Amino acid sequence: MRYMLLIYTQEDAIARSSQEEMQQVINGHRAVMQAGRAQGVLEAAEPLANTSTATTVRMQNGNAIITDGPFAETKEQLAGYYIFDCKNLDEAIAWASRIPTGCGGMQGCVEIRPLRAVPTNAEELQLAKISAGRNG
Amino acid sequence: MDELPQMIESVFRQESGRILATLIRISGSFDLAEEAMQEAFATAVSHWPAKGVPDNPGAWITSVAHRKLVDHSRRERTRREKQGPLLYETPTTYEPDMTMLEAEPITFPDDRLRLIFTCCHPALHQEAQVALTLRTLGGLTTPEIARAFLLPEPTLAQRLVRAKRKIADAHIPYEVPPRAQLPERLGSVQSVIYLVFNEGYSATAGDSLVRRELCSEAIRLCRTLCELLPGEPENLGLLALMLLHDSRRDARMNKQGKLVTLEEQDRSLWDRERIREGVALLNQALRMRQAGPYQLQAAISAIHAEAATPQDTDWREIAAIYQQLMRLSPTPVVELNHAVAVAMSEGLERGLAEIDRVGACGRLEDYHLFHAARADILRRLGRRTESAEAYAAALKLATNKVEQEYLSERLRQVAQ
Numbered sequence: 001m002r003y004m005l006l007i008y009t010q011e012d013a014i015a016r017s018s019q020e021e022m023q024q025v026i027n028g029h030r031a032v033m034q035a036g037r038a039q040g041v042l043e044a045a046e047p048l049a050n051t052s053t054a055t056t057v058r059m060q061n062g063n064a065i066i067t068d069g070p071f072a073e074t075k076e077q078l079a080g081y082y083i084f085d086c087k088n089l090d091e092a093i094a095w096a097s098r099i100p101t102g103c104g105g106m107q108g109c110v111e112i113r114p115l116r117a118v119p120t121n122a123e124e125l126q127l128a129k130i131s132a133g134r135n136g
Numbered sequence: 137m138d139e140l141p142q143m144i145e146s147v148f149r150q151e152s153g154r155i156l157a158t159l160i161r162i163s164g165s166f167d168l169a170e171e172a173m174q175e176a177f178a179t180a181v182s183h184w185p186a187k188g189v190p191d192n193p194g195a196w197i198t199s200v201a202h203r204k205l206v207d208h209s210r211r212e213r214t215r216r217e218k219q220g221p222l223l224y225e226t227p228t229t230y231e232p233d234m235t236m237l238e239a240e241p242i243t244f245p246d247d248r249l250r251l252i253f254t255c256c257h258p259a260l261h262q263e264a265q266v267a268l269t270l271r272t273l274g275g276l277t278t279p280e281i282a283r284a285f286l287l288p289e290p291t292l293a294q295r296l297v298r299a300k301r302k303i304a305d306a307h308i309p310y311e312v313p314p315r316a317q318l319p320e321r322l323g324s325v326q327s328v329i330y331l332v333f334n335e336g337y338s339a340t341a342g343d344s345l346v347r348r349e350l351c352s353e354a355i356r357l358c359r360t361l362c363e364l365l366p367g368e369p370e371n372l373g374l375l376a377l378m379l380l381h382d383s384r385r386d387a388r389m390n391k392q393g394k395l396v397t398l399e400e401q402d403r404s405l406w407d408r409e410r411i412r413e414g415v416a417l418l419n420q421a422l423r424m425r426q427a428g429p430y431q432l433q434a435a436i437s438a439i440h441a442e443a444a445t446p447q448d449t450d451w452r453e454i455a456a457i458y459q460q461l462m463r464l465s466p467t468p469v470v471e472l473n474h475a476v477a478v479a480m481s482e483g484l485e486r487g488l489a490e491i492d493r494v495g496a497c498g499r500l501e502d503y504h505l506f507h508a509a510r511a512d513i514l515r516r517l518g519r520r521t522e523s524a525e526a527y528a529a530a531l532k533l534a535t536n537k538v539e540q541e542y543l544s545e546r547l548r549q550v551a552q
Contacts, residue, residue: 001307088309089259090317114306 002043002085002115003092008076009102011050017102028100036084036095047080076108083115143189144180151194152275153360157247158198161310163205166272166300172208176201198244248273249364250310252357256325257308264299265328267292273360274353284346285335322365326374326430329358333378337385338536351382362417372421373431376414380437383410395542399446411441432461451481468499472506479513488513504533508543515550523550 014022029045036042054070070077082099086092092112101108152173159169176197190196255268267285270276276284282292302308313321336350358375365371387405390396418434436457443449458474471494479487491510500506511526527547534540 086307088307088311089257090309090311090313093259112306 001088002083003089004113004115005082005084005092005096005099006078006111006113007080007082007099007101007108008074008111009079009108010075011052011077011079013107014079014102025100025102028098032082032095032098032100035098036082041085041091041095043083043085045080045082048078051077079108089114140185140189143193144177144184147180147193147197148177149275151197153251153273154246154248155194155198155201156272157251158244159201159205160251160272161247162202164310166303168205168208169201172201172204173197175204195244246364248360249312252325252361252364253312253321254303254308254310256321256328257303258321258324259306259308260299260302261295262328262331264295264302265324266331267295268299269328269357270332270353271296273357276349276353280346280349284350322368322370325361326370329354329361330374330378330430332357333381337381348385351378351385354378355382367424369421369424369426370428370430372417373428373434376418376421377430377434377437379410379414379417380434380441383407383414383441389538393538394545395538397542398440403444406441411438414438414441427460427464429461429465432457432464449480451477455481468494468497469503469505472500472503472509476509476513484513484517488517502533504530504535504539504543506530507533511546511550515546520550 017025029047033042033045036045051070054068056067056069056071058065058067079102082095084092084095086095089112096110096112099110101110155173155176156169159172160166163169163172179200180193180197184190251273252269255272256265260268267281270281270284271278278293278296279289282289285292333351333354336347336354355375355378358371358378362368362371362375383406384398384401386407387401387403388396388398396402414434415438418431418438421431422435436454439450439454439457455474455477458470458477461470462474472491475487475490475494477487478490488510491506491513494500495506495510507526507530511523511530514520514523514526517523524547527543527550531540531543531547534543
């Protein structure tokens with residue numbers, strides 16, 4: 001099963017962190033990526049630019065309403081992601097616990113979300129809607 | 137044949153957890169396993185009156201349910217070949233491993249340990265962990281669990297559905313965790329069991345029979361855990377702790393339903409057999425020389441249980457054990473209990489100073505038992521006005537009806 005690991009950290013805390021702390025975080029990520037590739041389970045990993053660069057597009061009455069900033073102001077911001085192909089949730093948790101999250105990896109959290117298969121035809125889209133309705 | 141329904145009922149109570157654990161492993165699905173087990177019990181109801189009860193009813197039910205899973209899987213395969221898969225049938229949920237199904241020997245291994253760890257997986261909400269554990273391992277029905285937790289039945293049913301869906305959709309493994317993760321994951325299992333026990337023991341609203349059942353169920357689950365993981369002293373410690381608490385069940389409430397403090401309880405009502413077993417388990421655990429919070433709490437409970445009268449209680453020893461507990465889990469509540477033990481062993485004034493020192497952290501302000509403990513010591517010191525103030529503060533915060541009655545009674549006494 002494929003899992004997306006979403007990293008949330010406090011951008012302002014990162015901005016305040018020292019050179020060494022940043023280096024430590026970068027080294028941590030390199031180690032995780034190296035291990036993930038060596039085991040053939042890492043599918044993707046990328047950092048995101050700051051939320052100060054974010055633009056949110058929301059459709060309203062057929063028009064795209066464009067606003068500056070992320071979709072919601074939160075204490076912690078999405079800072080990057082990994083995609084792993086794991087046997088089960090426990091494996092994904094083990095990877096998540098190795099990912100540094102900010103100043104020396106001491107702040108923030110990693111959210112694990114299983115990835116779903118993309119429905120391929122109209123009938124399956126219909127079923128996906130039913131299932132989404134059930135979940136809601 | 138009049139006993140047959142009871143016989144089947146008792147097989148269900150005793151064996152359903154183990155049967156279900158095996159069927160979940162074989163089918164890879166909680167829902168399929170439950171369905172197959174229900175069908176197998178229905179078959180038992182129609183077969184046993186004529187053919188007699190088999191020697192090993194649990195194995196019989198498992199075999200029949202197992203065959204139903206094989207049939208189901210064959211039917212599914214045929215249907216799939218004709219129709220192609222549907223999206224809502226995710227492969228993990230609906231496709232049992234055929235080779236495993238057909239190779240399954242007649243004697244089934246005990247899979248309950250996997251089931252315990254999956255039900256108590258920390259990726260599930262703790263309320264869901266509790267419900268799922270009681271439903272699958274405890275064999276309690278959804279209405280029974282709902283009644284015990286004073287919840288509307290649909291709420292609880294929804295909680296179970298969500299938990300089972302998360303297990304399937306997020307691929308929570310059906311495995312005993314590896315050694316490295318065991319301590320943490322075992323902690324989660326122990327918390328669920330202790331939570332079930334406390335729900336039955338401390339809360340007093342609701343059906344008392346159902347609540348008693350929760351305590352027995354927690355004890356039964358913990359016995360299973362001890363049987364499956366005998367080398368873990370905290371499992372034994374937890375079982376000892378619950379047995380020792382449970383031994384006082386009949387003494388802690390009087391005929392009018394009023395709370396009776398440990399000091400005022402009629403000790404002849406204490407269940408000696410429970411105490412004997414609890415103490416024996418505690419000693420067995422302590423010999424393993426890895427003290428943990430449950431063992432220490434059980435040790436404190438054992439000191440009370442073995443004191444013939446309240447005056448015989450070794451409060452100095454209790455204070456020493458609380459000190460050890462403070463090192464393992466330094467919470468304000470443990471510190472408060474330590475302070476009370478100091479008051480009882482080294483003098484009320486010293487204890488009161490200790491309580492006020494603990495209270496200075498501010499985190500106990502909203503904890504009714506903090507004010508109740510202060511009130512009790514002030515009462516013993518004869519400082520009635522201050523005691524009344526503290527009882528009033530405790531009363532304002534208490535939510536449990538029986539405790540409220542107890543506190544207002546005390547308040548009346550000191551305010552006279």
